[in-house]
Amino acid sequence: MAHILPELPYAYDALEPFFDEETMHLHHDKHHQTYVNNLNLALENHNEFDSLTTEQLLEDINVLPEEIRTTVRNNAGGHLNHSLFWKWLAPNAGGIATGEIGDAIAAEFGSFEDFKLKFKAAATGRFGSGWAWLVVDKDGKLKVTSTANQDNPILEGEKAVLGLDVWEHAYYLKYHNVRADYIEAFFDLINWDFVNELYSEIKNRM
Numbered sequence: 001m002a003h004i005l006p007e008l009p010y011a012y013d014a015l016e017p018f019f020d021e022e023t024m025h026l027h028h029d030k031h032h033q034t035y036v037n038n039l040n041l042a043l044e045n046h047n048e049f050d051s052l053t054t055e056q057l058l059e060d061i062n063v064l065p066e067e068i069r070t071t072v073r074n075n076a077g078g079h080l081n082h083s084l085f086w087k088w089l090a091p092n093a094g095g096i097a098t099g100e101i102g103d104a105i106a107a108e109f110g111s112f113e114d115f116k117l118k119f120k121a122a123a124t125g126r127f128g129s130g131w132a133w134l135v136v137d138k139d140g141k142l143k144v145t146s147t148a149n150q151d152n153p154i155l156e157g158e159k160a161v162l163g164l165d166v167w168e169h170a171y172y173l174k175y176h177n178v179r180a181d182y183i184e185a186f187f188d189l190i191n192w193d194f195v196n197e198l199y200s201e202i203k204n205r206m
Contacts, residue, residue, distance in 0.1 A: 003054065005036045006083050014091040018185040020174045028086070031169050035078030035150070042071040054080040058154045077150035081131060085165055090191035099196040101161065105134075108142040115144070116187065122146040123166050123183045132183075134162040134195075136202045159202045162195050 008028055013021040043049055046068065049057065054076045057064070061073055096112045097105050109115035115134075122144050123132035130148040135158040137143045142161075145153065153160045164186050171182035 002040050003036050003079060005033050006086065008086050010091055015089060015189055018188050023173045027170055032082040035075045035082065038071065039075040039079055042068045042075065055154060058152055061155065074150050077152045080152055081150055081163060081165065084160065085163060087194045088162055088191055089189045093191050094188035098192050101192065101196045101199045104142055104199065118144040120183050123164050124180055126166050129167040132164045132166060133160050135160050140206050161198045161202065
């Protein structure tokens with residue numbers, strides 16, 4: 001079954017003034033669609049992988065034929081990362097983390113503000129293109145990390161509960177080269193309900 005581009009769960013202009021409508025069109029309709037197209041193209045002659053989700057493709061990346069492994073890693077990662085990213089954003093959201101994830105963040109990092117500082121440092125410190133993450137590690141603990149390109153933490157056996165795209169295409173039209181302003185705006189859009197949903201699912205599977 002071909003992988004498909006998910007629709008945004010809100011209007012393209014719903015995240016204004018933090019994320020602009022033009023960027024959302026470009027980011028979703030062009031960049032994310034390209035990852036989907038390239039993933040389907042890489043897999044078109046390998047029907048034995050048709051039933052696998054993007055998560056399963058990445059978890060078992062080393063069983064894929066070597067000639068398509070890097071392409072699948074890059075594009076399944078891009079597809080998975082962005083499919084989650086749209087859900088990590090919501091209008092009239094943001095603020096301090098609530099619910100179970102809020103309690104876990106306070107327990108692990110000392111306070112929400114301390115977590116925010118660590119996350120912002122990971123996002124600003126990622127050289128070039130990549131992502132900043134809040135993950136559940138192999139021991140079930142929360143950890144802030146970052147990855148290059150479209151790598152997802154699943155490649156390291158970790159599960160992302162929150163992620164921020166710091167590729168320039170995600171912010172350059174509005175924020176130009178000031179990545180720090182884009183990162184700050186992200187905290188006004190975080191859908192903590194979805195973060196809590198992911199965190200609960202991950203903890204229940206461990």
